[in-house]
Amino acid sequence: MKAFIAECIGTFALVFCGTGAIVINDVSDGMVTHPGVAITFGLIVMVMIYAFRSTSGAHINPAVTLAFSLTDRFDRKQVIGYIVAQIIGAFIASFLLRLLFPEHLTLGMTVPSGSWYQTFILEIILTFLLMIVILFVSQNRSIDHFTGLAVGGTVLLEALFAGPITGASMNPARSISPAVVSGQIDALWIYLLAPVIGACLASFTWRGFSSDPMTDAKNI
DSSP states (O other): OHHHHHHHHHHHHHHHHHHHHHHHHHHTTSSSOHHHHHHHHHHHHHHHHHHHHHHHOOOOSHHHHHHHTTTTSSOGGGHHHHHHHHHHHHHHHHHHHHHHOTTOSSTTOOOOSSOHHHHHHHHHHHHHHHHHHHHHHHHOTTTGGGHHHHHHHHHHHHHHHHHHHHOOOOOHHHHHHHHHHHTOOTTHHHHHHHHHHHHHHHHHHHHHHHTOHHHHHHTO
16 A cells, blocks of 8 residues: 555656646746756656655556566556556646646646657657666666666656657656646547557567576676
């Protein structure tokens, strides 16, 4: 139960601070700026990892949880509980932002700025790279204490360059709650499916590397 609560709080913080930065940037005539939004997402992911990694692993992302379930590093029996907790946390954040900023129409939702397939492919690649960092950094005992910094830095980097095109979701929970609460779900399927595909591809890639005796030896 502590793990589920940690996932709920962590995902709440991610959505509240991340999408909240987008909302506040809009209502303040761009005071936060796009780099500021990207930094906010990166920092909140980083600090939530350091806060809750020892309790739940700090997935705060259904795609990450599903990808971990394809490895031997996570109990598959907890997948549903983790995802439910993450989505609950995300919806609490979006409902609170709706209460605080009722005039805002989109609540920081992710929307493609170009074609659907452009965003779909980009989200797969972005999430693949994010999950690769999560898996490889967190497995190496000599550098795993840098996991929060590495993962948060990856989120910041990808949000900086891809945010204007896709919104740089990489996280179904981050996208589903503002879309549903704002009542605009036309493009939501992209942000539910593409991150899961990208994260799962990363797990298969990690498993391929982990089966290499030379890689295993380097991680001892």
